[in-house]
Amino acid sequence: MDERLDPWGSVEVADYERLMKKFGIESAVKYQKKFNDLIYFRRGIIFGHRDFGRIADAIENRKRFAMMTGMMPSGTFHLGHKMVADEIIWFQKKKADIFICAADIESYLMRDMPLDKARKIAIEEYLTNYVALGLKPENVTFWFQSDYKKEYYRLCDIAAKEVTFNELKGIYGELTNGKIISALKQVGDILHPQLKEFGGPRPVVVPVGTDQDPHLRLSRDISSRLQGFNMIPPSATYHKLMSGLQGGKMSSSKPDSYISLSGNPKTESKKVLSAKTGGRATLEEQKKLGGIPEQCVVYEMCFYHLVEDDKELEEMRSDCKSGKLLCGECKKKCSEKLEKFLAEHQKKRVEAGKIVEKILKQK
């Protein structure tokens, strides 16, 4: 079957198991306990990895390593993006050098986003929310693809020699100039932390959704082909993606699908009340059969973000399944939790300005 992961297509992955087999992603189950201080590990939301052993070793034995992530600045920062932010911050606490890319050339070439607009979104939406969620300025390198250092551009350019046209076609499907340039920029984004000008060869982890795996595979291949750099193939973790409020994808282009972390807490948290749940057709039926948390976006939101405590989450789940906790009450609770979180987050956003400035300056 000619199945490809497409970083610029739509993402809905029904069968993670099959994907892992097909693309050679390893199970992350063995890290669930070891790194249970991150709920995404603990709850299996990070389901797979490549070469994460190197990163685990670096964390446990206090060796140098880096974390790299990129964002395509395309709209409001929502709950779906919070996961990467939490992962960045977790890796920072584990002493990683943090590299964050605003992929403005990619959003220009692939999404028609003007560079100045992308810059504004990257700073005001993404970076500000990262800081409000807990990102510290120490050891953070934040860059725009359109506004960085020559060593980075040099790497993107010479990387072109380490992959054939047909390989790129095999990875990304029919090629366009935009796809080729974007792919090579991603390779530079992922690999440049190992240039001597940026800290030299060391393990680098890139937390991604599966849709970004093509960039990872390409970067890993090129890292081992590049002569004279002694690069270590970058590691990756793969997380599941949270659904949108009405099911489907949580997307910046559909306000009904997301909870914005920059929006008004009241307005945003109200959206929970009309979210898709795992409730039954009638109240009677639900009392009798119980709800289906596995199909409930509200439960998913608690599972990913709103309920840190495992016992509380388990209680919620079993109360739903037993028919004790009905959707109305549950949505109200969840909405209140969300409003509280967003209200506090708003305060932190206001305070984030100075740190954001600092990070932008130290580029």
Add this chain to the structure above:
Amino acid sequence: MDERLDPWGSVEVADYERLMKKFGIESAVKYQKKFNDLIYFRRGIIFGHRDFGRIADAIENRKRFAMMTGMMPSGTFHLGHKMVADEIIWFQKKKADIFICAADIESYLMRDMPLDKARKIAIEEYLTNYVALGLKPENVTFWFQSDYKKEYYRLCDIAAKEVTFNELKGIYGELTNGKIISALKQVGDILHPQLKEFGGPRPVVVPVGTDQDPHLRLSRDISSRLQGFNMIPPSATYHKLMSGLQGGKMSSSKPDSYISLSGNPKTESKKVLSAKTGGRATLEEQKKLGGIPEQCVVYEMCFYHLVEDDKELEEMRSDCKSGKLLCGECKKKCSEKLEKFLAEHQKKRVEAGKIVEKILKQK
């Protein structure tokens, strides 16, 4: 006929007239008198142009303009390269801002040339000889594609959006990553002098051989498509290429074909004695029929480089055609002229170091 000019292929253009018609290059005849202080104009070696009117106007009316040229640093600097050097220096005297590119990314991607080796060649061979031939450091920007400013890289990247994959294919034939990246770098090379960071929109002339015309056409197209930059489509002049000493192409990879401007004056000038001439099979025949200067590389060398004075050149030509001047004597004369030129040039090369340093620093 599917005929293409190929910047990375071999160049032998028999029929300049046909080429001009086919690719829409205009005749440069009308500039032969106006700019007769440059022998390449005066003698019709610069045979064609695109939009040179803008440049003529800028020169005559003392308006701002720039000259841009690139080199692929691939080996010794020879007489064939001297023509571009002389053109650079002529434009500098006409008050152009001078932009000189060392296309090291291109030579890496297309010719397997390591970046450090390309840098050495670009400086020691090309730039040093430019300075020895008369390039002044004032208003010169000299850059390596691998080592320049972010605004340049940004332009190369966004240019990718202004041309389709199929257009590139139409211009360059079957595509490779290397071709695409090299072509976009050339676009950045040619157009970036018009960015506000580099002096803003103004006429820019690029003196080239016809093999480089694809880059010109692409750059001109993209200059008019780019929104918000107010770029003026770059102008170009097209010169004929001097033959190699044995006929065919003068090529850095064939020492018998070239006269090196960095080599030993005695050794290099001796090569003239075994060059291909327009002489007849026997001495008797030549005395009777005369030689054929149009087929003589030695005459060509004088025509392009060694005989500045038109009368002297005409005398040489008619004495050859009448059978008065025989090849042996002519080659000896030419060889002596060359040795004298090279010996003086060597002295200037030694003195060039400081100015080369200055140019490299002011990048």
